[in-house]
């Protein structure tokens with residue numbers, strides 16, 4: 165077991181399903197038995213816990229975890245072994261936080277909020293099927309600040325239907341004006357089996373996508389947001405520790421419907437990671453929260469899995485981390501790495517992609533399949 169394990173807690177319900185979303189989220193139909201879900205999360209924990217567990221970061225994600233009853237968030241944070249200095253994030257949807265008083269959240273131990281803004285243009289929010297308007301984002305943000313939250317992320321999407329460079333920059337400026345510590349700036353992708361896959365809106369053409377990305381990256385850098393992962397930008401020392409652990413191929417425990425975890429055992433000096441996944445459907449999960457499927461990450465896949473995460477980081481990672489987490493050595497990859505280096509896709513000294521490589525990550529990963 166590694167000593168830097170993260171904890172992810174999934175809340176699988178939303179007010180309604182957004183047409184672009186392929187996360188494990190289900191529109192609320194009728195009453196949710198919040199108590200039963202909290203009890204299930206605790207049973208899930210009982211089944212998965214290991215001696216010595218101590219979580220260095222916690223992330224309540226969704227779905228819409230800001231719909232959770234604050235008392236249940238409290239119970240979970242009181243019961244689970246969380247390091248006193250852990251980063252504890254709650255995802256918040258504007259327009260759904262009313263139930264969750266930000267002052268209560270602060271005192272229960274949540275010290276970081278991630279607010280799903282997506283856009284500050286009400287027409288675009290309508291296109292995206294969001295339940296909130298631009299003004300609700302500003303209200304949620306200001307309330308969070310008044311409650312004392314000093315670490316807030318805003319999620320903003322770009323490449324939205326019909327979006328121009330100016331409109332995308334305007335969205336970013338609105339987000340930056342709120343002075344968050346962190347910004348996640350995601351290009352809208354059309355995911356299979358979503359409503360947008362069935363009736364795809366007209367998205368900006370390739371040249372416009374290139375122009376939006378270039379101009380957005382410049383604006384973020386000018387405003388002091390350092391890009392440290394493909395879509396993640398932080399003010400100095402404000403990187404998301406929970407996500408950094410994923411990208412560094414660390415271990416994490418997943419609780420909740422459809423949650424995934426990765427745990428590694430050390431045997432004879434070698435790490436043996438396995439993936440754990442929980443029932444996707446809330447109904448199935450509630451019926452047997454201890455049930456899980458487990459699969460070892462085999463030695464052939466492990467390099468690819470490591471690269472899929474680590475190469476997203478702008479500065480890459482030390483080769484020592486690669487060796488520690490995969491059981492392979494840098495020299496095992498020598499031929500592949502030097503061919504990628506010749507194409508100027510990866511860096512010479514670190515296990516990392518160049519600026520060009522970040523754009524063509526899929527081509528790099530092909531080499532490790």
Ligand SMILES: C[S@@+](CC[C@H](N)C(=O)[O-])C[C@H]1O[C@@H](n2cnc3c(N)ncnc32)[C@H](O)[C@@H]1O
Pocket residue numbers: 184185186187225226227228255256257279280281282319320321350351352353354355
């Ligand atoms: C777990 S999701 C949703 C969090 C929260 N329920 C919300 O909607 O605000 C985290 C983020 O992923 C991004 N996201 C979701 N679907 C996406 C897609 N198809 N393309 C790009 N970004 C997406 C959104 O910015 C979203 O806030």
Ligand code: SF4
Pocket residue numbers: 177178180181182185186187189226227228257280
């Ligand atoms: S609110 Fe968030 S998790 Fe729920 S459907 Fe929309 S994007 Fe997905």
